[in-house]
Amino acid sequence: MIAIFDLDYTLTRRGTWGRFVWRSVRMRPWLWVPLLAETLRDQIAYKRGKRPRGAVKRSMMRWSLLRRSRSELQAMAEDFARKEVEEGLRPGAVAALDYHRSRGDDILIASAAVDLVAEPIARALGVTHLVCTRMAWDGEHLLEEFATANCYGEAKREAVMNYMSERGWRGRDSVFYTDSRADFPMIGLAGRTIVVDPKPKTRAEASALSLPIQLWADSADGFEAPT
Numbered sequence: 001m002i003a004i005f006d007l008d009y010t011l012t013r014r015g016t017w018g019r020f021v022w023r024s025v026r027m028r029p030w031l032w033v034p035l036l037a038e039t040l041r042d043q044i045a046y047k048r049g050k051r052p053r054g055a056v057k058r059s060m061m062r063w064s065l066l067r068r069s070r071s072e073l074q075a076m077a078e079d080f081a082r083k084e085v086e087e088g089l090r091p092g093a094v095a096a097l098d099y100h101r102s103r104g105d106d107i108l109i110a111s112a113a114v115d116l117v118a119e120p121i122a123r124a125l126g127v128t129h130l131v132c133t134r135m136a137w138d139g140e141h142l143l144e145e146f147a148t149a150n151c152y153g154e155a156k157r158e159a160v161m162n163y164m165s166e167r168g169w170r171g172r173d174s175v176f177y178t179d180s181r182a183d184f185p186m187i188g189l190a191g192r193t194i195v196v197d198p199k200p201k202t203r204a205e206a207s208a209l210s211l212p213i214q215l216w217a218d219s220a221d222g223f224e225a226p227t
Contacts, residue, residue, distance in 0.1 A: 001226075002174040003100040004160065004186075007111035007118060007132075009179040010196050011093040011125075012084060013217065016117050017057065020080050024064045024073075035063035053152055057114070057133070058144060065116075070140045073116060081120035092196070092216020095223035096177065097125065106169065110160050110176075110186075112152040131159045157185040164189075175226045181205050192226055 008015045025031045038059040065073055100107055108129040111118050118132040136147040149155040164171060176183070176190035181202040187193045187209070195206040195213045206213055215222040 001100070001103065001105045002108060002164070002169050003096070003105050004108045004110050004174055004176040004190060005093070005096070006176075006178040006180065006183055006196075007109055007113050007121065010177055010216075011090065011097075011109070012088050012121075013090055014088065016080075016084065016113050016121070018060070020077065020117050021060045021064045023080060024068065024076060031063050031067075035060065038063060053112075053150055057150065058146075061142070062144060066142055066144065068142075070137060070142065073142065074120075077116050078120045080117065081124050084121055085124040090197070090216040091218065091220040092214060092222035093177075095220035096216070097127075099223065099225055101126075108160070108163070110151070110156055112150060112156065114146075129163070131156070131163050153182050154185050156183065157189055160186065161189055184209075187211075194226060 005011050008017070021035075025035060039056060041059070043056050068076075097107065106129060107127050108131065109118065109122050109125075109127050110131045112133055113121075114133045114135050115130075116135055118130060122128070122130045131151060133149075133151045134147040136143040136145055148159070151159050161171075164174070171189045172191040174190045175192040175194060176186050177194050177196050178186070179196045179198055179202065181198075184193075184205070193211055195202065195211050197215055197217045198206055198213060203213065212224075214224055
Protein backbone atom coordinates (compact mmCIF):
# COMPACT_ATOMS: atom_id res chain seq x y z
CA MET A 1 0.00 0.00 0.00
CA ILE A 2 0.99 3.62 -0.56
CA ALA A 3 -0.01 6.01 2.22
CA ILE A 4 -0.31 9.62 1.04
CA PHE A 5 -0.57 12.36 3.66
CA ASP A 6 -1.41 16.02 3.35
CA LEU A 7 0.81 18.01 5.73
CA ASP A 8 -0.86 21.10 7.24
CA TYR A 9 -3.77 20.31 9.59
CA THR A 10 -3.52 16.62 8.69
CA LEU A 11 -0.14 15.60 10.07
CA THR A 12 0.37 18.90 11.89
CA ARG A 13 -1.96 20.63 14.32
CA ARG A 14 -1.47 24.00 12.63
CA GLY A 15 -0.40 25.44 9.30
CA THR A 16 3.33 25.65 8.70
CA TRP A 17 3.86 28.36 6.09
CA GLY A 18 2.44 31.39 7.88
CA ARG A 19 4.10 30.46 11.15
CA PHE A 20 7.47 30.01 9.47
CA VAL A 21 7.13 33.38 7.74
CA TRP A 22 6.22 35.02 11.05
CA ARG A 23 9.26 33.48 12.69
CA SER A 24 11.45 35.04 10.00
CA VAL A 25 10.18 38.58 10.70
CA ARG A 26 9.16 38.59 14.36
CA MET A 27 12.34 40.43 15.34
CA ARG A 28 12.03 42.83 12.38
CA PRO A 29 8.97 44.97 13.17
CA TRP A 30 9.65 47.41 10.33
CA LEU A 31 8.54 44.61 7.95
CA TRP A 32 5.24 43.83 9.66
CA VAL A 33 3.11 46.54 8.04
CA PRO A 34 4.15 45.94 4.40
CA LEU A 35 3.99 42.16 4.91
CA LEU A 36 0.49 42.26 6.37
CA ALA A 37 -0.80 44.87 3.91
CA GLU A 38 0.40 43.09 0.79
CA THR A 39 -0.64 39.67 2.04
CA LEU A 40 -4.13 40.93 2.90
CA ARG A 41 -4.46 42.59 -0.51
CA ASP A 42 -3.54 39.38 -2.35
CA GLN A 43 -5.68 37.23 -0.05
CA ILE A 44 -8.76 39.36 -0.84
CA ALA A 45 -7.95 39.26 -4.56
CA TYR A 46 -7.58 35.47 -4.38
CA LYS A 47 -10.93 35.08 -2.60
CA ARG A 48 -12.53 37.18 -5.35
CA GLY A 49 -10.97 35.01 -8.03
CA LYS A 50 -8.72 37.79 -9.33
CA ARG A 51 -5.36 36.31 -8.32
CA PRO A 52 -4.06 32.74 -8.02
CA ARG A 53 -3.51 31.24 -4.59
CA GLY A 54 0.26 31.19 -5.17
CA ALA A 55 0.24 35.00 -5.27
CA VAL A 56 -0.47 35.05 -1.53
CA LYS A 57 2.61 32.91 -0.89
CA ARG A 58 4.74 35.17 -3.06
CA SER A 59 3.64 38.34 -1.28
CA MET A 60 4.43 36.78 2.10
CA MET A 61 7.80 35.62 0.81
CA ARG A 62 8.62 39.02 -0.69
CA TRP A 63 8.61 40.78 2.68
CA SER A 64 10.25 38.07 4.71
CA LEU A 65 12.31 35.27 3.19
CA LEU A 66 13.78 37.21 0.24
CA ARG A 67 15.80 39.21 2.73
CA ARG A 68 17.65 36.17 4.08
CA SER A 69 20.43 34.00 2.67
CA ARG A 70 19.80 30.41 1.64
CA SER A 71 21.98 28.98 4.40
CA GLU A 72 20.24 31.14 7.02
CA LEU A 73 16.77 30.11 5.81
CA GLN A 74 17.71 26.44 5.74
CA ALA A 75 18.99 26.62 9.31
CA MET A 76 15.75 28.32 10.38
CA ALA A 77 13.70 25.68 8.58
CA GLU A 78 15.59 22.81 10.20
CA ASP A 79 14.94 24.27 13.66
CA PHE A 80 11.28 24.89 12.80
CA ALA A 81 10.88 21.30 11.53
CA ARG A 82 12.50 19.78 14.59
CA LYS A 83 10.13 21.62 16.93
CA GLU A 84 7.13 20.86 14.72
CA VAL A 85 7.80 17.12 14.78
CA GLU A 86 8.51 17.16 18.52
CA GLU A 87 5.49 19.23 19.54
CA GLY A 88 3.15 19.97 16.64
CA LEU A 89 1.86 16.65 15.26
CA ARG A 90 -1.66 15.34 15.69
CA PRO A 91 -1.68 12.19 17.86
CA GLY A 92 -3.73 10.34 15.26
CA ALA A 93 -1.18 11.29 12.61
CA VAL A 94 1.62 9.73 14.63
CA ALA A 95 -0.48 6.56 14.98
CA ALA A 96 -1.20 6.52 11.24
CA LEU A 97 2.47 6.93 10.34
CA ASP A 98 3.45 4.18 12.79
CA TYR A 99 0.81 1.85 11.35
CA HIS A 100 1.93 2.29 7.76
CA ARG A 101 5.60 1.96 8.70
CA SER A 102 4.86 -1.29 10.54
CA ARG A 103 3.33 -2.68 7.35
CA GLY A 104 6.28 -1.61 5.22
CA ASP A 105 4.07 0.72 3.16
CA ASP A 106 5.52 3.50 1.04
CA ILE A 107 4.73 6.88 2.62
CA LEU A 108 4.37 10.05 0.57
CA ILE A 109 3.73 13.56 1.89
CA ALA A 110 1.84 15.68 -0.64
CA SER A 111 1.61 19.32 0.37
CA ALA A 112 1.21 22.83 -0.95
CA ALA A 113 3.88 23.82 1.58
CA VAL A 114 7.21 24.95 0.15
CA ASP A 115 10.14 22.55 0.05
CA LEU A 116 12.16 24.80 2.36
CA VAL A 117 9.78 23.83 5.18
CA ALA A 118 8.33 20.52 3.96
CA GLU A 119 11.64 18.77 3.27
CA PRO A 120 13.11 19.06 6.79
CA ILE A 121 9.76 18.03 8.29
CA ALA A 122 9.67 14.98 6.03
CA ARG A 123 13.26 14.11 6.98
CA ALA A 124 12.49 14.49 10.67
CA LEU A 125 9.57 12.10 10.19
CA GLY A 126 11.73 9.62 8.29
CA VAL A 127 9.65 10.10 5.12
CA THR A 128 11.66 9.99 1.88
CA HIS A 129 8.86 10.63 -0.61
CA LEU A 130 7.64 14.22 -0.91
CA VAL A 131 5.61 16.25 -3.39
CA CYS A 132 5.37 19.97 -2.61
CA THR A 133 5.79 23.49 -3.97
CA ARG A 134 9.40 24.03 -5.04
CA MET A 135 11.20 27.32 -4.48
CA ALA A 136 13.67 28.75 -7.00
CA TRP A 137 17.17 29.92 -6.10
CA ASP A 138 20.04 31.79 -7.69
CA GLY A 139 22.92 30.59 -5.58
CA GLU A 140 22.34 31.94 -2.06
CA HIS A 141 19.46 34.16 -3.18
CA LEU A 142 15.82 33.13 -3.18
CA LEU A 143 13.92 34.12 -6.31
CA GLU A 144 10.43 35.58 -6.14
CA GLU A 145 8.87 33.08 -8.56
CA PHE A 146 8.50 29.42 -7.64
CA ALA A 147 10.25 26.66 -9.57
CA THR A 148 6.99 24.68 -9.82
CA ALA A 149 3.28 25.33 -9.74
CA ASN A 150 1.77 25.89 -6.31
CA CYS A 151 1.05 22.30 -5.26
CA TYR A 152 -2.63 22.86 -4.44
CA GLY A 153 -5.89 21.42 -5.73
CA GLU A 154 -5.60 20.08 -9.27
CA ALA A 155 -1.89 20.94 -9.32
CA LYS A 156 -1.34 18.64 -6.34
CA ARG A 157 -3.23 15.85 -8.06
CA GLU A 158 -1.12 16.20 -11.19
CA ALA A 159 2.15 16.31 -9.21
CA VAL A 160 1.21 13.21 -7.20
CA MET A 161 0.05 11.38 -10.32
CA ASN A 162 3.37 12.09 -12.05
CA TYR A 163 5.38 11.09 -8.96
CA MET A 164 3.53 7.80 -8.65
CA SER A 165 3.78 7.06 -12.36
CA GLU A 166 7.55 7.56 -12.30
CA ARG A 167 7.82 4.90 -9.60
CA GLY A 168 5.33 2.47 -11.02
CA TRP A 169 2.93 3.00 -8.13
CA ARG A 170 -0.76 2.34 -8.76
CA GLY A 171 -3.35 4.74 -7.46
CA ARG A 172 -5.77 1.96 -6.55
CA ASP A 173 -3.19 0.67 -4.07
CA SER A 174 -3.10 3.96 -2.17
CA VAL A 175 -4.88 5.66 0.71
CA PHE A 176 -4.93 9.44 0.98
CA TYR A 177 -5.40 11.36 4.23
CA THR A 178 -6.44 15.02 4.14
CA ASP A 179 -8.29 17.64 6.19
CA SER A 180 -9.28 19.80 3.23
CA ARG A 181 -11.84 19.69 0.45
CA ALA A 182 -9.24 21.50 -1.68
CA ASP A 183 -7.64 18.05 -1.91
CA PHE A 184 -10.78 16.33 -3.18
CA PRO A 185 -9.43 16.24 -6.77
CA MET A 186 -7.24 13.45 -5.35
CA ILE A 187 -10.32 11.26 -4.84
CA GLY A 188 -10.19 9.92 -8.38
CA LEU A 189 -6.49 9.15 -8.10
CA ALA A 190 -6.21 7.51 -4.69
CA GLY A 191 -7.82 4.15 -4.02
CA ARG A 192 -9.28 5.47 -0.76
CA THR A 193 -9.60 8.95 0.70
CA ILE A 194 -9.96 9.50 4.45
CA VAL A 195 -10.87 12.95 5.76
CA VAL A 196 -9.17 14.04 8.98
CA ASP A 197 -10.56 16.58 11.49
CA PRO A 198 -12.54 18.44 8.82
CA LYS A 199 -14.02 21.90 9.18
CA PRO A 200 -17.81 22.12 8.71
CA LYS A 201 -17.87 22.68 4.93
CA THR A 202 -15.36 19.91 4.34
CA ARG A 203 -17.27 17.60 6.69
CA ALA A 204 -20.53 18.23 4.82
CA GLU A 205 -18.94 17.57 1.44
CA ALA A 206 -17.13 14.47 2.73
CA SER A 207 -20.40 13.12 4.11
CA ALA A 208 -22.14 13.78 0.80
CA LEU A 209 -19.41 11.80 -0.94
CA SER A 210 -19.57 9.02 1.68
CA LEU A 211 -15.94 9.53 2.61
CA PRO A 212 -14.84 8.17 6.01
CA ILE A 213 -13.96 10.78 8.64
CA GLN A 214 -11.41 10.31 11.42
CA LEU A 215 -10.57 12.56 14.36
CA TRP A 216 -6.83 12.74 14.98
CA ALA A 217 -6.48 15.97 16.95
CA ASP A 218 -7.01 14.72 20.48
CA SER A 219 -5.96 11.08 20.61
CA ALA A 220 -4.03 8.39 18.78
CA ASP A 221 -7.19 6.32 19.14
CA GLY A 222 -8.79 8.56 16.52
CA PHE A 223 -6.83 6.73 13.85
CA GLU A 224 -8.50 3.68 12.37
CA ALA A 225 -6.58 1.41 9.99
CA PRO A 226 -8.05 1.61 6.47
CA THR A 227 -9.98 -1.43 5.30
